[in-house]
Amino acid sequence: MDEPSFDWAKAHGYLGGLHAPLSDVLAGIEPPSGVQVQPTVGPQAAALLDVLIRAAEPPRILEIGTSCGYAACVMGMAAAAYGGTVVTMEIRGDLADAARRNVARLGLEATVSVLEGDARELVMTLTGSFGLILQDGHKELYEPLLDPLLERLDKGGLLVSDDVLFPVMKIPERVRGWAEAIERYNRRLRGHPLLRTTWLPIGDGVAVSVKHA
C-alpha cells in the first residue's frame, strides 16, 4: 500500500485555521504603534499552553520574555480560572508597559505580574518555585538560564520552550547566532538528567519538558 502522503505546509495551514484566537480580546493585543517587536508564541502554542495549564493547574507560572503580554495573558486567563498566578519578565520598559496595559484590559492585574528588567538578574531574585515555566526570551540566554530555571521548577513541573525549530528555519542572517544557540539548547534538553522532553512542530517549534527528578 502507498504511504499516506503528507503536505506539511497544508497541515500547518489547516491546524492554524482550527486554532482560532482564544478570545476576541486577546486578538486585540498589539504592540504600541510604530514599535518593533519579536513575534508572540502564536495561536497554536497559545492553545497548547492553555490546555497544559488547565490540566496541570500549576499554582505559580513564570514566563521569560513578555513582549506585549500575549502569552502572559493567555496563561493568565487559564490560571485565573483556578486561582493561579503568572510572573513574567521583560527587559524593555516600553513593552513591559504595553503588557501591563493589556493585562489590565483583560482584568488580570491580580493574576499577572509584569517585572521589568534583565531576566539574568531577575530570575536570581525569585523566591519559591513554579509549576510551569515558559522560556521565550532572548535565544542566546536559553542555555545559560536553563539550570537557574530548573532550580526554580517544581518536581513534576513543565518547562515549555518556544522557537526550538530555529535551527532548521529560514531566519535572517543577522540572527543566525540564535539558531546556533537554540541548537545548543535542544542538545542540553535532550541530554538533561532531570528532564524528559518532546519537541512539537507547532508555531516556530515548541519543546515541552517535564522535570521528573
Ligand SMILES: C[S@@+](CC[C@H](N)C(=O)[O-])C[C@H]1O[C@@H](n2cnc3c(N)ncnc32)[C@H](O)[C@@H]1O
Ligand atoms: C519572542 S519575544 C516574547 C513574546 C511573548 N512571549 C509572547 O508570546 O507574547 C522575546 C522578548 O524577550 C525580551 N528579552 C530579551 N532579552 C531579555 C532579557 N535578558 N530579559 C528579559 N527579557 C528579554 C525581548 O525584549 C522580547 O520582547
